[in-house]
Amino acid sequence: MLQIKRIYEKPSEEDGKRILVDRLWPRGVTRxxxxxxxxxxxxxxxxxxxxxxxHRPEKFDEFTRLYREELESEDRKDELERLGRILRSGPVTLVYAAKDTKCNHALVLKQFLEENMNLI
Structure with a gap:
């Protein structure tokens, strides 16, 4: 099971392994x-x-296309393989800090992983 959740939401047992997928540490959150x-x-x-x-919704389609290209690049291969191993071990929640729950990179990453699990 793969899900996404804002890091500001309270962790729960259903989250499984929580993985922060932001480049920057979220403000106001302790480890x-x-x-x-x-x-x-x-x-x-x-x-x-x-x-x-x-985080501009009108740019989300272009952002999605470009982020997927980044995910398909050789530079991301090792991290995707690592994430694939974690996903196969049980429930995972990708956590992110963005305020917008409908236009964010975690949504794109989740969809990419669901479509490509057999390749990673």
Missing amino acids: EAAALYAWMKEIAPSADLRKSFN
């Missing part, structure tokens, strides 16, 4: 409160892509 299994910064969108998107 203890985050209750993370791992922090996978390198799976997050590049700094340039994150800045160009700037």
Whole structure:
């Protein structure tokens, strides 16, 4: 089972292994409160892509296309394989800090992983 959740939501047993998929540490969250299994910064969108998107919904389609291209690149292969191993071990929750729950990179990453689990 793979799900996503804002890091500001309270952790629960149903989360399984919680993996932070942001490049930057979320403001106001302690490591203890985050209750993370791992922090996978390198799976997050590049700094340039994150800045160009700037959480603007009208740019989400373009952001999605470009982030998927980044995920398909050789640079992300090792992190995707690591994430694939974790996913096969049980429930995983990808946690993120973005305020927008409908236009964010965790949604794109979740969909990408669901579509490509057999390849990673």
